[in-house]
Amino acid sequence: MDLTPRTATEPGAQPPVRKRRWLPILIVVAALLGGGVIVTQFLTSAIDYYCNVDEIGVRPGCEGERRMRVQGVVEQSSIKQGDGGTTFVLDFNKKTLKVAYSGDPGGVFQECIPVIAHGRMVNGVFESDRIEVKHSNQYVEKNATRIDESNKEAAACSVLKG
Template sequence: MRGLKKKRRVQIIVVAFVALGLSTGLIGYAMRDGINFFRAPSQIVEAPPPPTETFRIGGLVEAGSLQRGQGETIRFNVTDGGAVVPVAYTGVLPDLFAENQGMIGTGRLIDGVFEATEILAKHDESYMPKEVVDALKEQGVYRHDPGNPPSGS
């Protein structure tokens, strides 16, 4: 009788560990595409990610680089002051998207061109995404307007 209780207890513990391991594996598998790392243009130029990796890029839209071609594809350059990365995006840009303004894009780097699937523009005059502010500060090109509250807060 006593050996049967001990055997049953061990079985329950083993089943619980297997279930825990399986659920952890399933959660990791489900989240594999949901995590997009942020990279500044300088980081992309230094160590280009593989074409299979989806990530976020942020910086300022370079002045004079916005090209609206035939069809819906828009091309422009993103810079953080230290490097420039060309971007291609097919779709409708946000209303607040403009040259010399902050942006963040999600997509992949294919043959040296960031092919964006989503473009986000700054929110208003005083807002710039925290990641973009940090990247610009690192390059020494960030200029804060003292009349506006701190960006990215």
């Protein structure tokens, strides 16, 4: 505890050094910088994270051969794997888009599930190098007595399509 008036009465004594709390100041500065980076990311990436399949070539920002993110539902029986890649068809609002992905999609990628593909249009095919699976807000219990193996896939598909 420092009370500065004492040194004023002591001739020759060094003036008191006021202790600054540097750590909180540094944290405040770091928070401001971090906030700035996040706001920048928000403005450049977070607003309208993707284009829907039916908006390609129609909506501003979703046209041409520019890099974009496209959202749609993986069409049933459209997934084909081979030559180190995966092809499938995305479906949204009765519009379809063929996607060629260079690898094996991760997450819970499967038929009838909404995904976001990152890439660009090349000769009518969307060449993708990143797939993100967009899970719906529906949570359905895996219940052996209710959904048997033969219709599980179809049930999951109907659930996901709503």
